[in-house]
Amino acid sequence: MLRTEGRRPSRPLLDVELVAVPKALQGLRRTVRRYLDEPCADVQLCVTELVTNVIRHVGEGAPIRVRVARPGGNSIRVEVTDPAEHALPVAPPAAPDDETGRGLALLDAVAVRWGVEQAAGKTVRCELEGAGR
Template identity: 50%
Template sequence: MSPLPIAVDLLAVPKAVPEVRHLLRERCGGVDSPDLLLCVSELLTNVIVHLGEGTPVTLRVSGTCTGRVRVELSDPEPCAWPAMRSAAGGDESGRGQVLVDALSLRWGVDQGAHGKTVWCELAAPTGWERAVGEPVAVGAGGAGPPA
Protein backbone atom coordinates (compact mmCIF):
# COMPACT_ATOMS: atom_id res chain seq x y z
CA MET A 1 0.00 0.00 0.00
CA SER A 2 1.23 3.47 -0.85
CA PRO A 3 1.79 6.04 1.90
CA LEU A 4 0.48 8.68 -0.51
CA PRO A 5 -1.23 11.04 -0.92
CA ILE A 6 -0.51 13.33 2.01
CA ALA A 7 -1.86 16.86 2.51
CA VAL A 8 -1.03 19.00 5.52
CA ASP A 9 -1.92 22.61 6.36
CA LEU A 10 0.55 24.17 8.79
CA LEU A 11 2.38 27.29 9.83
CA ALA A 12 5.95 27.62 8.57
CA VAL A 13 7.86 27.74 11.84
CA PRO A 14 11.20 26.08 12.69
CA LYS A 15 9.61 23.33 14.82
CA ALA A 16 7.41 22.32 11.87
CA VAL A 17 10.43 21.09 9.88
CA PRO A 18 11.25 18.08 12.10
CA GLU A 19 7.54 17.48 12.75
CA VAL A 20 6.87 17.17 9.01
CA ARG A 21 9.88 14.88 8.56
CA HIS A 22 8.56 12.70 11.40
CA LEU A 23 5.09 12.60 9.80
CA LEU A 24 6.57 11.57 6.45
CA ARG A 25 8.75 8.88 8.04
CA GLU A 26 5.71 7.54 9.87
CA ARG A 27 3.57 7.50 6.74
CA CYS A 28 6.38 5.91 4.70
CA GLY A 29 6.35 2.91 7.03
CA GLY A 30 10.11 2.57 7.24
CA VAL A 31 10.77 2.89 3.51
CA ASP A 32 13.98 4.90 3.15
CA SER A 33 13.27 8.28 1.51
CA PRO A 34 16.11 10.70 2.40
CA ASP A 35 15.74 12.73 -0.82
CA LEU A 36 12.04 13.28 -0.11
CA LEU A 37 12.73 14.31 3.49
CA LEU A 38 15.51 16.69 2.46
CA CYS A 39 13.47 18.35 -0.31
CA VAL A 40 10.47 18.87 1.96
CA SER A 41 12.75 20.28 4.68
CA GLU A 42 14.43 22.68 2.27
CA LEU A 43 11.18 23.93 0.72
CA LEU A 44 9.66 24.57 4.15
CA THR A 45 12.84 26.23 5.43
CA ASN A 46 12.88 28.52 2.38
CA VAL A 47 9.41 29.79 3.34
CA ILE A 48 10.51 30.40 6.93
CA VAL A 49 13.66 32.28 5.86
CA HIS A 50 12.28 34.26 2.93
CA LEU A 51 8.61 34.85 3.83
CA GLY A 52 8.82 34.75 7.61
CA GLU A 53 7.91 32.54 10.51
CA GLY A 54 4.21 31.83 10.82
CA THR A 55 3.44 31.92 7.10
CA PRO A 56 0.53 29.55 6.41
CA VAL A 57 1.47 26.80 3.94
CA THR A 58 0.00 23.64 2.50
CA LEU A 59 2.26 20.66 1.89
CA ARG A 60 1.09 17.99 -0.53
CA VAL A 61 3.01 14.83 -1.36
CA SER A 62 1.47 12.64 -4.04
CA GLY A 63 2.24 10.11 -6.70
CA THR A 64 2.28 10.95 -10.40
CA CYS A 65 1.09 8.94 -13.38
CA THR A 66 4.76 8.37 -14.27
CA GLY A 67 5.53 6.70 -10.92
CA ARG A 68 7.31 9.68 -9.39
CA VAL A 69 6.68 11.40 -6.08
CA ARG A 70 5.54 15.03 -6.37
CA VAL A 71 6.10 17.44 -3.49
CA GLU A 72 4.16 20.73 -3.53
CA LEU A 73 4.42 23.53 -1.00
CA SER A 74 1.90 26.35 -1.43
CA ASP A 75 2.20 29.72 0.27
CA PRO A 76 0.25 33.00 0.06
CA GLU A 77 3.03 35.14 -1.49
CA PRO A 78 2.76 35.14 -5.30
CA CYS A 79 5.73 37.44 -5.91
CA ALA A 80 8.55 35.88 -3.83
CA TRP A 81 9.94 33.11 -6.05
CA PRO A 82 12.78 30.76 -5.13
CA ALA A 83 16.15 31.59 -6.66
CA MET A 84 19.28 29.55 -7.13
CA ARG A 85 22.03 31.11 -5.02
CA SER A 86 25.71 30.52 -4.89
CA ALA A 87 26.91 29.88 -1.34
CA ALA A 88 30.57 30.10 -0.37
CA GLY A 89 32.17 27.22 1.55
CA GLY A 90 31.71 28.83 4.97
CA ASP A 91 28.18 30.18 4.39
CA GLU A 92 25.50 28.72 6.65
CA SER A 93 22.67 29.27 4.17
CA GLY A 94 22.04 29.65 0.47
CA ARG A 95 22.04 25.99 -0.59
CA GLY A 96 18.36 25.04 -0.21
CA GLN A 97 17.16 25.48 -3.76
CA VAL A 98 20.46 24.11 -5.11
CA LEU A 99 19.82 20.92 -3.11
CA VAL A 100 16.24 20.66 -4.38
CA ASP A 101 17.54 21.12 -7.93
CA ALA A 102 20.21 18.45 -7.46
CA LEU A 103 17.91 15.86 -5.85
CA SER A 104 14.80 16.27 -7.96
CA LEU A 105 14.12 15.08 -11.47
CA ARG A 106 12.47 18.42 -12.14
CA TRP A 107 11.07 21.34 -10.15
CA GLY A 108 9.21 24.57 -10.76
CA VAL A 109 6.79 27.19 -9.51
CA ASP A 110 3.11 27.54 -10.32
CA GLN A 111 1.73 31.01 -9.68
CA GLY A 112 -1.86 31.58 -8.68
CA ALA A 113 -3.86 34.73 -8.10
CA HIS A 114 -3.37 34.55 -4.32
CA GLY A 115 -0.16 32.62 -3.88
CA LYS A 116 2.23 30.19 -5.46
CA THR A 117 3.20 26.55 -5.28
CA VAL A 118 6.83 25.46 -5.41
CA TRP A 119 7.01 21.83 -6.49
CA CYS A 120 9.52 19.12 -7.26
CA GLU A 121 9.33 15.57 -8.55
CA LEU A 122 11.52 12.75 -7.26
CA ALA A 123 12.00 9.12 -8.15
CA ALA A 124 9.69 7.07 -5.94
CA PRO A 125 11.51 5.15 -3.22
CA THR A 126 11.72 1.42 -3.88
CA GLY A 127 8.75 -0.34 -2.32
CA TRP A 128 6.17 2.38 -2.88
CA GLU A 129 3.23 1.70 -5.13
CA ARG A 130 2.01 4.50 -7.33
CA ALA A 131 -0.46 6.59 -5.36
CA VAL A 132 -3.97 7.03 -6.68
CA GLY A 133 -6.80 9.18 -5.32
CA GLU A 134 -7.39 12.45 -3.58
CA PRO A 135 -5.15 13.81 -0.80
CA VAL A 136 -6.16 12.84 2.69
CA ALA A 137 -5.67 15.60 5.27
CA VAL A 138 -3.60 14.25 8.12
CA GLY A 139 -3.72 17.42 10.22
CA ALA A 140 -0.48 18.78 11.59
CA GLY A 141 -2.28 21.68 13.22
CA GLY A 142 -1.74 25.27 12.22
CA ALA A 143 -3.63 27.44 9.83
CA GLY A 144 -6.10 26.64 7.11
CA PRO A 145 -5.11 26.62 3.46
CA PRO A 146 -3.55 29.76 2.00
CA ALA A 147 -5.98 32.21 0.46
Template identity: 55%
Template sequence: MTVEISVLATPKAVPELRHLLGHHGYDVRLCASELLTNVIDHLGEGTPVTVRVTGTGTGRTRVEVTDPVPRVLPVLVPSAATTTESGRGLALLDALALRWGVEQHADRKTVWCELEEELPHGPVQEPTTPARISR
Protein backbone atom coordinates in the same frame (compact mmCIF):
# COMPACT_ATOMS: atom_id res chain seq x y z
CA MET B 1 -1.83 8.10 -2.08
CA THR B 2 -1.61 11.79 -1.26
CA VAL B 3 -0.49 13.22 2.07
CA GLU B 4 -1.57 16.82 2.73
CA ILE B 5 -0.39 18.70 5.80
CA SER B 6 -1.34 22.27 6.74
CA VAL B 7 1.13 23.92 9.08
CA LEU B 8 2.47 27.30 10.14
CA ALA B 9 6.03 27.73 8.91
CA THR B 10 8.12 27.77 12.07
CA PRO B 11 11.48 26.18 12.94
CA LYS B 12 9.63 23.75 15.23
CA ALA B 13 7.44 22.64 12.30
CA VAL B 14 10.44 21.37 10.25
CA PRO B 15 11.27 18.29 12.37
CA GLU B 16 7.54 17.71 12.94
CA LEU B 17 7.02 17.63 9.17
CA ARG B 18 9.87 15.13 8.74
CA HIS B 19 8.26 12.97 11.42
CA LEU B 20 4.83 13.15 9.76
CA LEU B 21 6.43 12.10 6.46
CA GLY B 22 8.34 9.29 8.18
CA HIS B 23 6.91 6.58 5.93
CA HIS B 24 8.40 8.34 2.89
CA GLY B 25 12.03 8.10 1.85
CA TYR B 26 14.83 10.37 3.00
CA ASP B 27 14.88 12.45 -0.20
CA VAL B 28 11.17 13.26 0.13
CA ARG B 29 11.60 14.33 3.75
CA LEU B 30 14.71 16.36 2.93
CA CYS B 31 13.09 18.21 0.02
CA ALA B 32 9.92 18.94 2.01
CA SER B 33 12.07 20.25 4.89
CA GLU B 34 14.10 22.47 2.56
CA LEU B 35 10.99 23.93 0.92
CA LEU B 36 9.41 24.63 4.32
CA THR B 37 12.64 26.21 5.55
CA ASN B 38 12.67 28.49 2.49
CA VAL B 39 9.23 29.77 3.48
CA ILE B 40 10.47 30.51 7.00
CA ASP B 41 13.61 32.25 5.72
CA HIS B 42 12.06 34.29 2.92
CA LEU B 43 8.46 34.92 3.99
CA GLY B 44 8.74 34.80 7.76
CA GLU B 45 7.77 32.60 10.66
CA GLY B 46 4.09 31.88 11.00
CA THR B 47 3.32 31.87 7.28
CA PRO B 48 0.58 29.29 6.64
CA VAL B 49 1.63 26.57 4.19
CA THR B 50 0.25 23.37 2.78
CA VAL B 51 2.65 20.50 2.11
CA ARG B 52 1.55 17.80 -0.31
CA VAL B 53 3.31 14.56 -1.20
CA THR B 54 1.78 12.61 -4.06
CA GLY B 55 2.72 9.65 -6.19
CA THR B 56 2.48 10.69 -9.83
CA GLY B 57 1.68 7.23 -11.18
CA THR B 58 4.75 7.43 -13.41
CA GLY B 59 7.34 6.22 -10.91
CA ARG B 60 7.84 9.63 -9.35
CA THR B 61 6.90 11.31 -6.09
CA ARG B 62 5.88 14.97 -6.18
CA VAL B 63 6.53 17.22 -3.17
CA GLU B 64 4.69 20.56 -3.11
CA VAL B 65 4.73 23.46 -0.66
CA THR B 66 2.06 26.11 -1.19
CA ASP B 67 2.19 29.52 0.52
CA PRO B 68 0.03 32.67 0.23
CA VAL B 69 2.72 34.98 -1.22
CA PRO B 70 2.87 34.68 -5.02
CA ARG B 71 5.29 37.55 -5.61
CA VAL B 72 8.32 36.13 -3.73
CA LEU B 73 9.87 33.43 -5.92
CA PRO B 74 12.67 31.01 -5.08
CA VAL B 75 16.04 31.69 -6.69
CA LEU B 76 18.62 29.00 -7.34
CA VAL B 77 22.04 30.36 -6.38
CA PRO B 78 24.49 28.65 -8.77
CA SER B 79 27.31 28.32 -6.27
CA ALA B 80 26.86 29.48 -2.71
CA ALA B 81 30.17 30.38 -1.12
CA THR B 82 31.50 27.74 1.24
CA THR B 83 31.62 30.29 4.04
CA THR B 84 27.96 31.33 3.80
CA GLU B 85 25.50 29.91 6.30
CA SER B 86 22.61 29.68 3.86
CA GLY B 87 21.78 29.57 0.18
CA ARG B 88 22.27 25.88 -0.46
CA GLY B 89 18.70 24.62 0.01
CA LEU B 90 17.55 24.99 -3.58
CA ALA B 91 20.91 23.74 -4.88
CA LEU B 92 20.39 20.60 -2.81
CA LEU B 93 16.83 20.26 -4.07
CA ASP B 94 18.05 20.81 -7.64
CA ALA B 95 20.64 18.03 -7.20
CA LEU B 96 18.16 15.53 -5.73
CA ALA B 97 15.09 16.24 -7.86
CA LEU B 98 14.45 15.01 -11.37
CA ARG B 99 12.83 18.41 -11.94
CA TRP B 100 11.37 21.26 -9.93
CA GLY B 101 9.50 24.49 -10.50
CA VAL B 102 6.98 27.06 -9.33
CA GLU B 103 3.28 27.40 -10.09
CA GLN B 104 2.23 30.99 -9.55
CA HIS B 105 -1.39 32.04 -8.97
CA ALA B 106 -2.98 35.37 -8.06
CA ASP B 107 -3.23 34.53 -4.35
CA ARG B 108 -0.56 31.84 -3.79
CA LYS B 109 2.36 29.93 -5.23
CA THR B 110 3.41 26.32 -5.10
CA VAL B 111 7.05 25.31 -5.21
CA TRP B 112 7.32 21.67 -6.22
CA CYS B 113 9.82 18.98 -7.07
CA GLU B 114 9.62 15.47 -8.44
CA LEU B 115 11.82 12.66 -7.19
CA GLU B 116 12.23 9.07 -8.21
CA GLU B 117 9.63 7.11 -6.29
CA GLU B 118 11.09 5.48 -3.21
CA LEU B 119 9.73 2.43 -1.51
CA PRO B 120 7.84 3.38 1.66
CA HIS B 121 9.72 2.68 4.85
CA GLY B 122 8.09 0.20 7.19
CA PRO B 123 8.72 -0.22 10.88
CA VAL B 124 12.34 -0.63 11.92
CA GLN B 125 13.28 -4.31 12.08
CA GLU B 126 15.34 -5.53 15.02
CA PRO B 127 18.37 -7.61 14.00
CA THR B 128 17.87 -11.37 14.35
CA THR B 129 21.28 -11.76 15.98
CA PRO B 130 22.75 -9.45 18.61
CA ALA B 131 25.10 -6.80 17.30
CA ARG B 132 28.70 -7.16 18.39
CA ILE B 133 31.26 -4.42 18.80
CA SER B 134 34.88 -5.39 18.26
CA ARG B 135 37.54 -3.57 20.21
Protein backbone atom coordinates in the same frame (compact mmCIF):
# COMPACT_ATOMS: atom_id res chain seq x y z
CA MET C 1 -1.36 -9.76 -18.21
CA LEU C 2 -0.80 -6.44 -16.41
CA ARG C 3 2.80 -5.99 -15.26
CA THR C 4 3.26 -4.17 -11.97
CA GLU C 5 6.77 -5.30 -11.05
CA GLY C 6 8.73 -2.40 -9.63
CA ARG C 7 5.71 -0.14 -9.74
CA ARG C 8 3.93 1.15 -6.71
CA PRO C 9 0.22 1.80 -6.80
CA SER C 10 -0.86 5.40 -6.39
CA ARG C 11 -2.23 6.31 -2.97
CA PRO C 12 -4.20 9.21 -1.58
CA LEU C 13 -2.40 12.52 -1.35
CA LEU C 14 -0.78 13.58 1.92
CA ASP C 15 -2.14 17.10 2.43
CA VAL C 16 -1.05 19.04 5.53
CA GLU C 17 -1.85 22.66 6.40
CA LEU C 18 0.35 24.21 9.06
CA VAL C 19 2.20 27.32 10.15
CA ALA C 20 5.77 27.64 8.87
CA VAL C 21 7.90 27.54 12.02
CA PRO C 22 11.17 25.69 12.61
CA LYS C 23 9.70 23.48 15.34
CA ALA C 24 7.18 22.05 12.84
CA LEU C 25 9.90 20.57 10.61
CA GLN C 26 10.68 17.47 12.67
CA GLY C 27 7.03 16.43 12.89
CA LEU C 28 6.56 17.13 9.19
CA ARG C 29 9.53 14.93 8.26
CA ARG C 30 8.12 12.16 10.47
CA THR C 31 4.68 12.52 8.84
CA VAL C 32 6.21 12.25 5.36
CA ARG C 33 8.14 9.13 6.39
CA ARG C 34 4.99 7.50 7.73
CA TYR C 35 3.03 8.42 4.61
CA LEU C 36 5.63 6.90 2.28
CA ASP C 37 6.19 3.91 4.59
CA GLU C 38 9.83 3.59 3.57
CA PRO C 39 13.14 5.41 4.04
CA CYS C 40 12.83 8.71 2.20
CA ALA C 41 15.76 10.97 3.09
CA ASP C 42 15.70 12.86 -0.22
CA VAL C 43 11.97 13.54 0.03
CA GLN C 44 12.38 14.70 3.63
CA LEU C 45 15.27 16.93 2.53
CA CYS C 46 13.10 18.54 -0.16
CA VAL C 47 10.23 19.16 2.26
CA THR C 48 12.61 20.62 4.83
CA GLU C 49 14.34 22.93 2.35
CA LEU C 50 11.09 24.18 0.81
CA VAL C 51 9.51 24.94 4.19
CA THR C 52 12.73 26.54 5.44
CA ASN C 53 12.68 28.82 2.38
CA VAL C 54 9.18 29.93 3.32
CA ILE C 55 10.32 30.67 6.88
CA ARG C 56 13.32 32.70 5.66
CA HIS C 57 11.85 34.53 2.69
CA VAL C 58 8.13 34.85 3.42
CA GLY C 59 8.30 34.92 7.20
CA GLU C 60 8.03 32.68 10.20
CA GLY C 61 4.39 31.95 10.95
CA ALA C 62 3.20 32.05 7.33
CA PRO C 63 0.38 29.61 6.62
CA ILE C 64 1.54 26.85 4.29
CA ARG C 65 0.20 23.73 2.68
CA VAL C 66 2.46 20.73 2.12
CA ARG C 67 1.39 18.00 -0.26
CA VAL C 68 3.20 14.75 -0.99
CA ALA C 69 1.92 12.28 -3.53
CA ARG C 70 2.99 9.06 -5.10
CA PRO C 71 1.17 9.34 -8.43
CA GLY C 72 2.33 5.94 -9.64
CA GLY C 73 5.45 3.95 -10.26
CA ASN C 74 8.36 5.18 -8.16
CA SER C 75 7.61 8.86 -8.70
CA ILE C 76 7.11 11.09 -5.65
CA ARG C 77 5.83 14.66 -5.94
CA VAL C 78 6.31 17.31 -3.22
CA GLU C 79 4.52 20.68 -3.21
CA VAL C 80 4.74 23.53 -0.72
CA THR C 81 2.28 26.41 -1.11
CA ASP C 82 2.54 29.75 0.65
CA PRO C 83 0.62 33.05 0.33
CA ALA C 84 3.49 35.19 -1.05
CA GLU C 85 3.41 35.54 -4.83
CA HIS C 86 6.37 37.92 -4.79
CA ALA C 87 8.95 35.79 -2.95
CA LEU C 88 10.02 33.58 -5.84
CA PRO C 89 12.79 31.05 -5.21
CA VAL C 90 16.14 31.87 -6.77
CA ALA C 91 19.25 29.74 -6.39
CA PRO C 92 22.08 32.23 -5.83
CA PRO C 93 25.62 30.90 -5.99
CA ALA C 94 26.88 30.12 -2.49
CA ALA C 95 30.44 30.91 -1.51
CA PRO C 96 32.39 28.09 0.18
CA ASP C 97 32.11 29.76 3.62
CA ASP C 98 28.39 30.64 3.36
CA GLU C 99 26.27 28.96 6.02
CA THR C 100 23.02 29.38 4.09
CA GLY C 101 21.86 29.61 0.50
CA ARG C 102 22.23 26.01 -0.62
CA GLY C 103 18.66 24.79 -0.25
CA LEU C 104 17.64 25.11 -3.89
CA ALA C 105 20.95 23.65 -5.04
CA LEU C 106 20.24 20.62 -2.85
CA LEU C 107 16.71 20.41 -4.25
CA ASP C 108 18.11 20.59 -7.77
CA ALA C 109 20.60 17.82 -6.96
CA VAL C 110 18.04 15.28 -5.70
CA ALA C 111 14.94 16.14 -7.75
CA VAL C 112 14.29 15.05 -11.31
CA ARG C 113 12.63 18.42 -11.87
CA TRP C 114 11.33 21.34 -9.86
CA GLY C 115 9.49 24.56 -10.54
CA VAL C 116 7.16 27.28 -9.31
CA GLU C 117 3.50 27.97 -10.03
CA GLN C 118 1.93 31.32 -9.17
CA ALA C 119 -1.78 31.45 -8.39
CA ALA C 120 -3.23 32.73 -5.12
CA GLY C 121 0.27 32.68 -3.66
CA LYS C 122 2.85 30.31 -5.03
CA THR C 123 3.55 26.62 -5.06
CA VAL C 124 7.08 25.28 -5.30
CA ARG C 125 7.02 21.68 -6.44
CA CYS C 126 9.54 18.98 -7.15
CA GLU C 127 9.48 15.42 -8.37
CA LEU C 128 11.77 12.61 -7.32
CA GLU C 129 12.21 9.15 -8.80
CA GLY C 130 13.21 5.89 -7.21
CA ALA C 131 12.30 3.88 -4.17
CA GLY C 132 13.76 5.05 -0.92
CA ARG C 133 14.19 8.59 -2.17
